[in-house]
Amino acid sequence: xxxxxxxxxxxxxxxxxxxxxxxxxxxxxxxxxxxxxxxxxxxxxxxxxxxxxxxxxxxxxxxxxxxxxxxxxxxxxxxxxxxxxxxxxxxxxxxxxxxxxxxxxxxxxxxxxxxxxxxxxxxxxxxxxxxxxxxxxxxxxxxxxxxxxxxxxxxxxxxxxxxxxxxxxxxxxxxxxxxxxxxxxxxxxxxxxxxxxxxxxxxxxxxxxxxxxxxxxxxxxxxxxxxxxxxxxxxxxxxxxxx
Amino acid sequence: xxxxxxxxxxxxxxxxxxxxxxxxxxxxxxxxxxxxxxxxxxxxxxxxxxxxxxxxxxxxxxxxxxxxxxxxxxxxxxxxxxxxxxxxxxxxxxxxxxxxxxxxxxxxxxxxxxxxxxxxxxxxxxxxxxxxxxxxxxxxxxxxxxxxxxxxxxxxxxxxxxxxxxxxxxxxxxxxxxxxxxxxxxxxxxxxxxxxxxxxxxxxxxxxxxxxxxxxxxxxxxxxxxxxxxxxxxxxxxxxxxxxxxxxxxxxxxxxxxxxxxxxxxxxxxxxxxxxxxxxxxxxxxxxxxxxxxxxxxxxxxxxxxxxxxxxxxxxxxxxxxxxxxxxxxxxxxxxxxxxxxxxxxxxxxxxxxxxxxxxxxxxxxxxxxxxxxxxxxxxxxxxxxxxxxxxxxxxxxxxxxxxxxxxxxxxxxxxxxxxxxxxxxxxxxxxxxxxxxxxxxxxxxxxxxxxxxxxxxxxxxxxxxxxxxxxxxxxxxxxxxxxxxxxxxxxxxxxxxxxxxxxxxxxxxxxxxxxxxxxxxxxxxxxxxxxxx
Numbered sequence: 075x076x077x078x079x080x081x082x083x084x085x086x087x088x089x090x091x092x093x094x095x096x097x098x099x100x101x102x103x104x105x106x107x108x109x110x111x112x113x114x115x116x117x118x119x120x121x122x123x124x125x126x127x128x129x130x131x132x133x134x135x136x137x138x139x140x141x142x143x144x145x146x147x148x149x150x151x152x153x154x155x156x157x158x159x160x161x162x163x164x165x166x167x168x169x170x171x172x173x174x175x176x177x178x179x180x181x182x183x184x185x186x187x188x189x190x191x192x193x194x195x196x197x198x199x200x201x202x203x204x205x206x207x208x209x210x211x212x213x214x215x216x217x218x219x220x221x222x223x224x225x226x227x228x229x230x231x232x233x234x235x236x237x238x239x240x241x242x243x244x245x246x247x248x249x250x251x252x253x254x255x256x257x258x259x260x261x262x263x264x265x266x267x268x269x270x271x272x273x274x275x276x277x278x279x280x281x282x283x284x285x286x287x288x289x290x291x292x293x294x295x296x297x298x299x300x301x302x303x304x305x306x307x308x309x310x311x312x313x314x315x316x317x
Numbered sequence: 318x319x320x321x322x323x324x325x326x327x328x329x330x331x332x333x334x335x336x337x338x339x340x341x342x343x344x345x346x347x348x349x350x351x352x353x354x355x356x357x358x359x360x361x362x363x364x365x366x367x368x369x370x371x372x373x374x375x376x377x378x379x380x381x382x383x384x385x386x387x388x389x390x391x392x393x394x395x396x397x398x399x400x401x402x403x404x405x406x407x408x409x410x411x412x413x414x415x416x417x418x419x420x421x422x423x424x425x426x427x428x429x430x431x432x433x434x435x436x437x438x439x440x441x442x443x444x445x446x447x448x449x450x451x452x453x454x455x456x457x458x459x460x461x462x463x464x465x466x467x468x469x470x471x472x473x474x475x476x477x478x479x480x481x482x483x484x485x486x487x488x489x490x491x492x493x494x495x496x497x498x499x500x501x502x503x504x505x506x507x508x509x510x511x512x513x514x515x516x517x518x519x520x521x522x523x524x525x526x527x528x529x530x531x532x533x534x535x536x537x538x539x540x541x542x543x544x545x546x547x548x549x550x551x552x553x554x555x556x557x558x559x560x561x562x563x564x565x566x567x568x569x570x571x572x573x574x575x576x577x578x579x580x581x582x583x584x585x586x587x588x589x590x591x592x593x594x595x596x597x598x599x600x601x602x603x604x605x606x607x608x609x610x611x612x613x614x615x616x617x618x619x620x621x622x623x624x625x626x627x628x629x630x631x632x633x634x635x636x637x638x639x640x641x642x643x644x645x646x647x648x649x650x651x652x653x654x655x656x657x658x659x660x661x662x663x664x665x666x667x668x669x670x671x672x673x674x675x676x677x678x679x680x681x682x683x684x685x686x687x688x689x690x691x692x693x694x695x696x697x698x699x700x701x702x703x704x705x706x707x708x709x710x711x712x713x714x715x716x717x718x719x720x721x722x723x724x725x726x727x728x729x730x731x732x733x734x735x736x737x738x739x740x741x742x743x744x745x746x747x748x749x750x751x752x753x754x755x756x757x758x759x760x761x762x763x764x765x766x767x768x769x770x771x772x773x774x775x776x777x778x779x780x781x782x783x784x785x786x787x788x789x790x791x792x793x794x795x796x797x798x799x800x801x802x803x804x805x806x807x808x809x810x811x812x813x814x815x816x817x818x819x820x821x822x823x824x825x826x827x828x829x830x831x832x833x834x835x836x837x838x839x840x841x842x843x844x845x846x847x848x849x850x851x
Contacts (some may be wrong), residue, residue: 110690113685114682117682125674129674131649132652135652136652136667139655146656147589148587148590150589150653150654151590152847153594159593162593163600167639167642167643170638173638174638177635178628178631178685181685182631245463256690258693259619259690260620263547264548265553265554267621282762282770283762286453288451288460289378289383291765293378293767
């Protein structure tokens with residue numbers, strides 16, 4: 075029994091250690107999207123090598139071992155020796171496993187950056203409904219976007235500061251997809267989920283709904299705009315006065 | 318009463334308990350489902366080929382498109398892939414491969430196939446009722462409960478097909494355990510038999526969970542319960558957990574028999590022993606069974622699950638690469654020192670090796686929690702599972718039809734048309750899905766009939782649509798070829814591919830009632846894959 079409990083506790087300790095490390099990295103405010111791109115390129119090399127080996131080998135063998143006559147038979151040995159059998163199972167198994175753990179460790183490190191919100195982040199509440207995004211700032215100011223009329227500001231944030239979104243839904247499950255920042259998290263009724271991103275420079279992008287939500291799922295989007303901090307303060311004031 | 322020589326009698330087919338006829342019925346039903354779902358795929362591709370509403374009614378927006386998507390997904394997976402592999406292929410070939418006269422419970426087998434047809438009829442009602450289901454094949458609440466679409470139709474379709482599958486599972490497990498030819502040990506079984514056994518174990522364990530989940534959906538929508546309604550104390554994610562607890566293992570229910578078919582064809586057409594048979598069975602197939610129940614959370618990586626389970630199941634999901642890797646080595650290794658005979662079935666099988674690499678390896682980033690955060694719900698996922706589950710598995714069904722065509726009909730399949738169909742199909746799927754991989758990484762969301770925020774993706778969608786039509790041409794040639802060859806193909810010799818497996822060496826083509834003219838026994842040194850003398 076002791077052993078059975080040991081594993082989860084060990085994993086738990088590892089998780090905490092990793093989280094602490096990630097917070098440190100986040101202290102310098104690492105851009106998660108950049109880390110994502112880096113990991114993605116590493117992964118492409120990894121699966122490219124693996125796939126390449128198998129594909130080239132298969133293509134070569136298909137070329138080399140073509141039957142010479144309709145009665146031609148293969149010449150591979152009928153059975154492997156016990157040692158060969160185990161070696162051909164265990165060696166590849168350990169190679170695949172090593173690659174799995176290598177990728178898992180890399181993925182986990184970036185994951186911790188994704189989940190550790192920097193302390194100075196701007197908080198915005200996000201409320202999704204069929205088929206609209208609404209954004210609420212700390213002072214209660216609300217902003218939205220009307221797709222049909224193409225009116226409204228959507229999500230406006232100051233450039234250079236991390237933004238954390240606390241998200242919930244009024245009806246069905248939606249998902250907040252921010253392609254530019256390699257970000258996505260479901261938005262559900264009765265639960266609050268969070269994500270954060272770092273708009274380093276002023277930018278204009280958009281959020282799309284990426285969890286199927288019916289008729290206008292494909293049209294549930296809103297602008298996400300990062301403006302210089304002073305401009306953001308002005309915008310927020312103007313918006314608050316209007317309300 | 319001979320199935321081989323007597324004239325056609327509809328009554329005999331409807332009330333048949335012969336596993337071979339039931340297999341053919343499954344094949345007809347699943348190819349019909351495939352054809353209709355394939356037509357939906359064409360509509361989907363046409364709709365996405367240009368920005369804005371293309372062929373949907375602009376007033377109802379996505380509604381029409383969502384129904385096409387629902388039918389395409391549900392019919393392809395539940396009506397074509399699972400019944401095609403575990404219904405048609407298992408029914409026709411498994412008893413022959415183990416030297417049995419039929420399955421253990423022939424009447425239950427007949428019940429299975431008619432439940433399956435019931436499910437297909439229910440699915441077809443989608444096109445008749447005024448409120449067709451629009452819940453995708455996943456049926457996530459709360460949407461599936463709030464929608465005006467007919468969720469009940471979805472639930473009952475799953476019930477019938479699930480019930481058919483559970484009955485099939487019990488039937489085939491008992492058949493393999495008790496009805497193998499005298500002398501046939503576990504390590505002498507065809508890999509297709511092993512793959513069916515492991516697939517049916519997965520079905521038996523996990524289908525009831527799916528049935529329970531969709532039943533709760535039914536109760537929530539029509540009887541006012543609140544299993545999935547957080548405002549009344551329900552859990553909004555419970556359904557997704559239950560659904561994927563079945564539906565991820567379900568992809569192995571498709572993958573395993575698909576691999577089993579490949580092993581049969583590649584070993585036969587290279588006249589070579591399967592490489593490291595025991596590693597494929599005990600490491601590969603049983604390894605998948607062992608891990609399959611601990612990986613479902615990778616479908617919920619972006620659903621706000623606790624971090625410990627998102628990371629834990631990242632590791633278990635990545636570890637699937639170990640058993641799958643062992644199967645890959647056995648599969649590719651069987652080519653080594655073989656004598657490759659390029660039959661039409663072998664064309665498909667060799668094509669599958671490359672589809673398997675692309676589909677399998679693109680699954681690795683999706684297994685990694687953080688990479689999935691960007692990739693999930695994009696057309697990258699859509700292209701990935703089409704490669705590995707859709708096209709790969711569909712190609713193995715087509716390969717199976719070609720490989721065992723002489724067994725089922727006594728005639729040879731047309732090789733020229735068969736190869737033409739193959740090349741159109743394999744070129745078409747690459748033209749369709751590589752652009753979708755590419756724009757998926759760039760952020761193209763799934764299940765969008767319109768994509769006005771991503772106008773730069775329009776040319777890619779156009780190429781993908783072109784690819785879909787190439788596949789349609791390939792499938793038209795393929796199905797036509799089967800029909801022509803079945804009616805007027807060249808008469809086949811008894812063992813045209815010179816296989817060592819029992820269904821070719823011990824029974825006529827097509828087999829009569831009772832399958833084997835003489836009772837089959839096998840010796841200790843017999844093996845279905847022994848070709849060479851050394």
